[in-house]
Each structure stands twice: as structure tokens, then as C-alpha cells.
Amino acid sequence: MRDPNTKVLSNLPVLSQHSVNTERTPISSKGMSHVEGGWPATCDPTEPVDVQRYEKNLYRDTSLGFSHATREMVTGAGNCIRQNNEIDLFEEYFSGE
Numbered sequence: 001m002r003d004p005n006t007k008v009l010s011n012l013p014v015l016s017q018h019s020v021n022t023e024r025t026p027i028s029s030k031g032m033s034h035v036e037g038g039w040p041a042t043c044d045p046t047e048p049v050d051v052q053r054y055e056k057n058l059y060r061d062t063s064l065g066f067s068h069a070t071r072e073m074v075t076g077a078g079n080c081i082r083q084n085n086e087i088d089l090f091e092e093y094f095s096g097e
Contacts, residue, residue: 039045043054 040054043050045051
């Protein structure tokens, strides 16, 4: 049993809570249909035969599709990450600041 005259120290942090009411911004949901656009000049998007021929070439040629674009994007992002990792975050580059 604990002695009633001893103090108990608490190591729990003191918490606080705060809330703010802000003005509401009116928003609306809009959609787009990308039926035309992004087609090469040789392909007429209204002709099913042209669309089918282009999609067939797109799936066959790996340099035209999603995987090629993703690979290029990841390579560029990797270069940026390596450059960022080369900077010493704790070095003082400008004296007096």
C-alpha cells in the first residue's frame, strides 16, 4: 500500500485542444471526357479502324506506352532524390544566419 504523504510524479504530457471555424469555399464536381486529343495526326479518332490500328501499335511497341513513360519518370525522380541526398543538411552553408 502506498503512503498517502508521498507525491506521485507523472510523466504524461499535458495535452490541449483547439478548433477553428473557417469560411466554406463553394466547390463543384466536374468531369471531362477525353475522347479526342492526344491522337497522332495520322489517326482519325472518329474512325474505329484507325483507333484499333493505333491501339494495336501502342500495345505492341513498348516505347509508346505507359511503361516507357513511367520508366522515364522514375529515372528523373531518382536523379533528383540522389542529388537531394548528397546535400549535407547539418552543414552551415551561409555564415551569420
